[in-house]
Amino acid sequence: MDGYIYILSNKAMPGLLKIGTTTDIESRLSSLFNTSVPYPFTLLFYSQVMESYRAETEIFNRLNAYRCNDSREFFEIDLDKAKAVVSSVIEEINGLYVDEELDRYYNVWTCPD
Template sequence: MSEGFVYILKNEAMPGYIKLGFTQQNDVEARMRQLHTTGVPLPFECTYFARVPDCRRVERALHFVFADDRAAASREFFRIDPDRAKAIVELVAIEVETLSDQQQQITPEQRHAIEEVKSRAEAMTFERLGLPIGTVLIFTKDPDVTCTIVGTREVDFRGEVMRLSSAALIAVREMGYSWSTVRGSDYWAFDGVKLSAMTPPESARVEGG
């Protein structure tokens, strides 16, 4: 066994993809710097970093489980929700660490650029997706859990009006995960399609420029 660290990286310039990897030297910052080449406009962020008893074995298990979602056979990039990988690692994690921007060497300017990209992605409204008020959305982890669209970005979840991410976080925590944030569009679906995978109808794209 080789104790070490398993990490999950994401980049807002590569929506939908994450990088899964391991290190025995606690040098994930160096790995992130290597990835941030001139061809990548934004730096990578470490969304999850955990010490595990056998990092090589955990990484192999993750790569095996998500093999069908791999971007390329020779790369460690996967098109999956990072929470899916995190849920597996948490089963064996000895300690979970949170890395600050300073530790990740993300400058204030880079953080501002990252947050701007995030805010633009979150600005997508139900109307832009062609989902009118009254549409029922299904929780992807349990089809018996639903919410109903009641506003531009708000839903009615069990009699309370809230944002999609808040509703998803409640449902995820009820599954036993003590996470602090989730991206709502990854956890709610309409007609079998996650909202994060939906594209606006042609009319909405034209109207929105």
């Protein structure tokens, strides 16, 4: 697997979701908390994906109308709608890779309600 796509929230930024890519979820969460935000980010969703940067670009294209700033990864969008778009892109990209390794390692995690 190439990496992960994640969706995060932060109580200091109500109504906004951060969507991005990483190769290490724990390290990413830790590094984001060190960026002068008063509260840690909450992981709401993540999934493994092949070609994570390609997936991120496609997700950002589809969610462009909800983007707060073209140079930032923040979107003013409902979590369910964001998850639907992210999941759709991941399925499309991962569907291009049909092999045993993908079947073994494809993971999706969603924060319980």
